[in-house]
Amino acid sequence: MVRLSFTLNDGNKFPWLAFGTGTALYNKEAKDAVIQAIKHGVTHLDGAQVYGNEESIGDAIVESGVDRSTLFVTTKLWTVPAGQTVRESFEESLRKLKLDYVDLFLIHSPQNHQDLKSVWKELEAFKKEGKAKSIGVSNFRIVDLEAILPGAEFVPAVNQIEYHPYVFKATKPLLDFLKKHNITVASYGGLTPAFRFKDGPLDPVLKKIAKRLGESRGKPVTEGQVLQVWLRQQGVVAVSTTSKAERLQEYLDVETLPDLTTEEIEEINAEGSKVHHRVFMKWIDDDAKL
Ligand SMILES: NC(=O)C1=CN([C@@H]2O[C@H](COP(=O)(O)OP(=O)(O)OC[C@H]3O[C@@H](n4cnc5c(N)ncnc54)[C@H](OP(=O)(O)O)[C@@H]3O)[C@@H](O)[C@H]2O)C=CC1
């Protein structure tokens, strides 16, 4: 069972590990995978309208039999189709999820909206009505946050972004901005250096740290787990996913691993900064003003 959570700027708790439904499960029936995650002790589900599977997440929540209040459910606004309002789109998500509130509602991408300020106002109304306990954004750069912050009633609680050591250098100015505004980071793509871009400069460092942690706890530790500790230690939520029960347990076990040393963190940041590999939303790199 996930016990560790971070506290958002609105006081709500944000469990450190989220089970994602957007990559391997994109446009797929997600019910069985989500039930498996819940049964293993995952409490935080990361969905989105564009993943095309909100209904099966709703089915999984019902069939799992767990008390809804023990779960943290996120979904995200994609585009607002012509003839539909943001409210109608949000309410359709609630219907599909079979929920009367979500824990977190995010604007999925700033690229999908002409007027971010007016969309943010709509999200603020959902929060005031209690239909979204927290509200936030995803894939927002500094420039996008600067578009909504002046006059906002609520500062976004979360920015969900691609975050791992191979985008560390490019993301640093945004991280500093988020810290200044007390906006919590949720990381997707966090395992990228462990398998999408293996054999990069981080490889020996991750191996070395995994070996040290494995020896100290008497059970092997993977490079992926080292990356997730690196996130956890920064107060960043890991949005990950897997189809495999044993990998799910590996993610859950990260909670029991000790912190990395300052030197280890510095080494990861330094080696990670030697290359740049962004997997998703590559347009973010088109704009120098991260
Ligand atoms: N807001 C946004 O724009 C975005 C949000 N997301 C969200 O984040 C979630 C997670 O994203 P994702 O990038 O997949 O997260 P991760 O980077 O954590 O990768 C998870 C994937 O890694 C695979 N994996 C883990 N360890 C290994 C290994 N050692 N060797 C090979 N494969 C491995 C898993 O596959 P396996 O099933 O084999 O274990 C799983 O598919 C998404 O489902 C979605 O909810 C994702 C992208 C964009």
Ligand SMILES: O=CCc1c[nH]c2ccccc12
């Ligand atoms: O959330 C980002 C990842 C993702 C998975 N499927 C789609 C489809 C369209 C946009 C983004 C995504």
